[in-house]
Amino acid sequence: MLQHGALLERLLAGAFICRVSDEDAFRHVSDEQSQHDINHYLRPLNRRLVSNDDKSVYYLAYHELNKTAREHLSNQFSQTVQSLLPLLEWLQLVQETLGRDSAITAGDTIKLQEFVLRTEDNQSLRQRLNQLAADRFFNSQSDALDNQVKLIFRRLKEHGYLLQPHHDRQYYIVTGKIDYLIDVIRFIRDEEHLPVDDTPTQQALL
Amino acid sequence: MAPADAAAKTATASNLFNIGAERLVLLGKHHQALMQGYLDGFIDETVFSDVALKKLMGARILWRPDEQQPLALRPLVSELIASMVADENRRQINADVAEKLEQIRNRVQAYRDAQYQGDYSVAELQLQRLTEHVHDLSGQFEEAIDSLWHRLNSDFGFVSSLDDKIRENERAQKQLRRLLDGLDLLDFNELIELAEGNSHLRKLLVSQLQSQLSSHHSSLLEVQKRLLELLAKFRQQQSRSMLINNMAAFLRQHPKYQPADYPNRSELPLLFNQAAPIVPQAAIALDKASERQLLAELVRAIPKATSLPLPDQQSADFAIALQDEAIAARQQALKLDVENFYLRVIDSTSSLSALEYLAEQQLNWDSEIWLYQIIAEHQGLPADEKQMFALLRDEAPASSMNQLLLIRDISLQLQTA
Secondary structure (H helix, E strand, O other): OHHHHHHHHHHHOOOOEEOOOOHHHHHHHHOHHHHHHHHHHHHHHOEEEEEOOOOOEEEEEEOOOOHHHHHHHHHHHHHHHHHHHHHHHHHHHHHHHOOOOOOOOOOOEEEHHHHHHHHHOOHHHHHHHHHHHHOOOOOOOOOOHHHHHHHHHHHHHHOOOEEOOOOOOOEEEEOOHHHHHHHHHHHHHHHHOOOOOOOOOHHHHO | OHHHHHHHHHHHHHHHHHHHHHHHHHHHHOHHHHHHHHHHOOOOHHHOOHHHHHHHHHOOOEEOOOOOOOOEEOHHHHHHHHHHOOOOOOOOOOOOOHHHHHHHHHHHHHHHHHHHOOOHHHHHHHHHHHHHHHHHHHHHHHHHHHHHHHHHHOOOOOOOOHHHHHHHHHHHHHHHHHHHHHHHHOOHHHHHHHOOOOHHHHHHHHHHHHHHHHHHHHHHHHHHHHHHHHHHHHHHHHHHHHHHHHHHHHHHHOOOOOOOOHHHOOOOOHHHOOOOOOOOOOOOOOOOHHHHHHHHHHHHHOOOOOOOOOHHHOOHHHHHHHHHHHHHHHHHHHHHHHHHHHHHHHHOOOOEEHHHHHHHOOOOOOHHHHHHHHHHHHHHOOHHHHOOEEEEEEEEEOOOOOOOEEEEEEEEEEOOO
């Protein structure tokens, strides 16, 4: 277990392990024998290792759902639901601001300065960013674009959606937790039969 | 007959050579204007002289597709440039195998006929043409495969939108299917039959062509696999973008939307089972003698506490202690002054007024406190000493209605026993 010490600590602390956040650790958690070892260790702590459907991101779940676990999960779920719209809007904003042809995915790099520069000169982007920064999820009190962007990115880093490879350099890499977010959205959509389409119509294809 | 024929042939060949070389020079001479024409899709006629334009049209490099249209590069020239610069937007893929196969059959027949007639120079020529056709056929696949790989490796980066990429990918897959169908047209049994009894033909049509085409075939299958993977990726990206946009739109339209209470379902979806963080903590343990050395070093490494004045450390306790000290000091001073007063009384023989003493000594005690302290001191004396001092209170009623007696002054006198 010693070899997984650091990995276990990160998992226990609530980290999501993906190929981007830590390739080495990801290889470990993807290995069946390691999974078995880790789960054996986690059993007394009422935790187990789980992944999303694509197995692109791993995290810890409760083994048994007792009352405290349920309470925690309820809390967490309502936070997740509250964070959906701000996160989705951020995804849209990044895609549009950086002029990408598709939504950002795990492994994409975002340069903070580029983002700021492009937003600065565009009134509509500037306004949307303003609104987004003021959202409860980001909760920025500042009017300065630079501070707002920095805060947004820092919050996303804290939540594990972004990785900052160098502490003093302002560029971020999107982690596999974004896949988890998409899975959550897709799940809610499917379960609740929301009128939210994700298959392009034949018209769009032609 | 034969020499004249050969001479005529040489003449035709040299004529061809001259015209071809001349026209290739034309391409080089106007390379910039022609390349601009390739990029723009039409030719800017003003940069050419009339003579040059005529020459270029005569050389079948330029043409006018329609009376109303500007001059443009002929499709074959465009195609040549596209292939040379690997411009995937314009590169053509020729999947027509049947025509090439037909030509090969014909050439084999002509070659065999010439051989049968003993006309070896013709046979030689036919064999050379045949070789070219075989190479063309193989080269056609090579070019197509190169183009497909090129597009694949650039992730179809030559078009900008995801929709375009998906369309380009599908177009590439159609081309690929045509190429594979073309390969299926090649029947090696037929080629073996064609080559029968001739080692040249055998080498050309069977061993060489066969090995080349089978390698093309496996390349094409690999490209096909990769194209499908890439298409799946594109589709995934596309569906993700749509999901994000549509879900965001939905949530904006329904700000009060609340999904079901999944965490409290008996069958909890795995997605929402995300355990609370545990942060393992550890502290120094002293039970291992072997680690004492290390611990001692750690302790030594702790930076020494410096006695810097810390202004913001004035806690409530500290302030109260300070106050107490100030009061205690004042009280001590008062006590001392009162004791001096008592000593004065002992020295003097007559009665002494407390307030007069206060004024005389210019002590700035409040008179009430002063009197109170003198009484308190008197009370505090041991019983025998108390009797040595005669304490006389100068008192009067508070008012005519109030019988409360107020002490105005105190006189103290040493009583002789």
